Amino acid sequence: MPTIVYRATDISEIELIRPLWEQLNEHHHARARVFRSHYTQMTFDDRKEYFRKVAASGTLRIELAFDPDTGDLCVGYCVTSLSRDKEGEIESIFVEESFRSHGIGTILVNRALAWLDEHGSVRNRVSVGDGNEEAWEFYRKFGFYPRMTVLEQKRE
Numbered sequence: 307m308p309t310i311v312y313r314a315t316d317i318s319e320i321e322l323i324r325p326l327w328e329q330l331n332e333h334h335h336a337r338a339r340v341f342r343s344h345y346t347q348m349t350f351d352d353r354k355e356y357f358r359k360v361a362a363s364g365t366l367r368i369e370l371a372f373d374p375d376t377g378d379l380c381v382g383y384c385v386t387s388l389s390r391d392k393e394g395e396i397e398s399i400f401v402e403e404s405f406r407s408h409g410i411g412t413i414l415v416n417r418a419l420a421w422l423d424e425h426g427s428v429r430n431r432v433s434v435g436d437g438n439e440e441a442w443e444f445y446r447k448f449g450f451y452p453r454m455t456v457l458e459q460k461r462e
Contacts, residue, residue, distance in 0.1 A: 310381070310410055311372045312417065317361040322370060323383040323400075324350050330400040337437035340460055353398070357385060360397065364389040367421055369414045373405070381405045384414035386422060394419075394427035415448055 315322075327350050335345035360366050364387055371382035382401035388394050396418060401411045422430055432450055434441050442452070 308373055308405065308408060309375065310405075310408075310413075311374055311378075312413060313370055313372070314417070314421070315368050315370060317358060317366055317368070319368065319370075320354050320357060322380050323368065323385070323398075326380060326383055326400045326402065327353060327398065329402070330398065333400075334435050334438060338435065339437045341436060341458075357397070360387045365425065366397075367418070369417045371401070371405075371410050371414060382410045382414055384411075384418045386418040388422060388425050388427055392426050392428045394422035394425075394430040396430070396432040411444065412447065419448060 331345050331348055331350075335342055338345055357366060366385065366387050369384040369386070370380055372378045373381045382399075382405060384399040385397040386394065387397050396415065399411060399414060401414070419430065430450075432445055434445070442450075
């Protein structure tokens, strides 16, 4: 298992996750069954603006995972938000493919959930995109289960 260093930050260091987020967007694009064009049109700058708005209306935290053996390359992240109503959400998470299956994602989510608990979250959720249902198994480890399915009209 690689030696990984973890640290938390805020929106001010959002650019650190750009390359990983772009890989995540490609991952979703490849798996999307119906809303593929959403991922084609989505840019990191769009997502960054969304995160800025979330941070302005509540609290946003970014958990980062670094590999010091590669010059502190960011190999994983988890963006978590807490609304003013104390509703927590795992907004985005990704671990570089070559670093998967080492528990990095689990540590990132555990750190995010601990932060939400410390700040009094009353409900936590995570959204999983269409075509990425394989992620449900990962989230079950933390007590996340499908509560309802939201259907969205395709308007393209």
